[in-house]
Amino acid sequence: MASLDWNVILTQLSAEQTLQLKAYSLVKQVGSTNEMALQEFCRKDNLPAVCFAESQTHGRGRNGRCWVSPESQNIYMSVAWRFKSGIEILPALSLAVGVVIADVLNSYGLDVSLKWPNDIQVKGKKLAGVLLESQVKVSGEVNLVIGVGLNVYMPDMDALNIDQLWTDIVREKNSINDLDRNEMAGKLLSAIMCLCSGYEKTGFASYRQKWLDYDVCSGVEVQLIEAGKINTGQCLGINEKGALRVLIDGDEQIFYAADVSVRVSA
Ligand code: BTN
Secondary structure (H helix, E strand, O other), X not given: OOOOOHHHHHOOOOHHHXXXXXXXXXXXXXXXXXXXXXXXXXXXXXXXXXXXXXXXXXXXXXXXXXXXXXXOOOEEEEEEEEEOOOHHHHHHHHHHHHHHHHHHHHOOOOOOEEEOOOEEEEOOEEEEEEEEXXXXXXXXXXEEEEEEEEOOOOOHHHHOOOOOOEOOHHHHHOOOOXXXXXXXXXXXXXXXXXXXXXXXXXOOHHHHHHHHHHEOOOOOEEEEEEOOEEEEEEEEEEOOOOXXXXXXXXXXXXXXXXXXXXXXXX
């Protein structure tokens, strides 16, 4: 697969977005693009910015997992952005990120759905993941990193290290032809920038229905794993803040992504 090329990625951004970006980096290898974006862009207040890598040695996943990140096959991207509103917008924003990524991937003819909060799946197998990390400033503003890992082509040997059901675009489309990683990376970047630019005005309201349309859990029995304890209930979707609504023993309970992980019951 062709190497990532910043000039090709840029062709997918509007002129306004190109001007908006204060910095970018595209490296062959890094520990984690999220860590690099936090250190290089957030800490120095050089935002908005984006970091791409061909491989990660310590790719981070949610819940302390690692993100398997072999060289030159997939997309590892971290977008750094400043939000004036503060951390309370983050839980719902992380769901909205899932929506815009799903839109981009479905425009490639995939049939992507979302599992709360923002797992991007095809038929129950994970295709992409999103990890938000933030630095809160004294002013209350938040410097946020939105990290996206997308499996474009995962070599079988590397896949042995993945500890969950997974898939990649090549397997889903049965073809390696007509897959342009640069174009895809550019479209994802543009979609996330568009989301971030407008989010403080629009909020989650304009993404909520779309998220529910992509959701695999609504109406389904789920298991919630919280500090080693498992609760079972019927998923009722999400509230306006992006928290999960679950009916447990006749009572509706609300769960936040930082506290629990969800499994669809077999
Ligand atoms: C998940 O577990 O679902 C989230 C995975 C996020 C992986 C991406 S790859 C680019 C960015 N850098 C990281 O270290 N993690 C995110």
